[in-house]
Amino acid sequence: MNLVQILYSLDLFGTVVFAITGLLAARRKQLDLFGAIVIAMVTAIGGGTLRDLIIGVPVFWTQNDIYIYVVVISTVAFFFLARYKRLPVKMLLFTDALGLAVFTVIGTQKAMELGFSDPIAIMTGIMTGVVGGVIRDVLVGEIPLVLRKEIYATASFIGASLLLLLLHVGIEQDVAVITAILLTVTLRVWAIMRKIELPVFISYKAPETSPNPVSEESNLNKEDSSK
Secondary structure, three states, X not given: OOXXXXXXXXXXXXXHHHHHHHHHHHHHOOOOHHHHHHHHHHHHHHHHHHHXXXXXXXXXXXXXXXXXXXXXXXXXXXXXXXXXOOOOHHHHHHHHHHHHHHHHHHHHHHXXXXXXXXXXXXXXXXXXXXXXXXXHHHHOOOOOHHHOXXXXXXXXXXXXXXXXXXXXXXXXXXXXXXXXXXXXXXXXXXXXXXXXXXXXXXXXXXXXXXXXXXXXXXXXXXXXXXX
């Protein structure tokens, strides 16, 4: 089994995981089966779809419809399974990290192979990994995960950047890809376990000035003398 086959298998696995995270979002909003499939679909293939539209290539799932089948089958299966068994949400967080890493690497590689510059390749990698989740959150009326304090898009950015760096210094593609995936997964899992978050934007607030007791006392004296 070569690297291409491994990545393809992981890509399908990541598609299933992302679809399930979409299903969980649909469950929070109590959507029906059709709504759950729609949310799962945009979560799983939304990032790759936007990537392909931007870089001007045929959208990947129009060339290989197995992705559609994978999303629909996994969503329907877990939709009914969740009625009888609690879904392993914690485990999904960790498998989601693997999906993020694989999608990031695939998106970055695709742009590189088409001759795009490094910044564009990094952007397409991040786009592939996170845009599906952004669309999911917008559709269910939540602030997108990547706009909150989570180390998510940051892990994707670092993974894509490392992949390009390793390839530019002459590291073999197989080694570079595996290293980038491992680093992205490690960063995301480490952030989850340690609850590491990015700082949030807080506006400056001027310190409240306490009243001057001397001034107050002199004002009181003036009032007494005027009486």
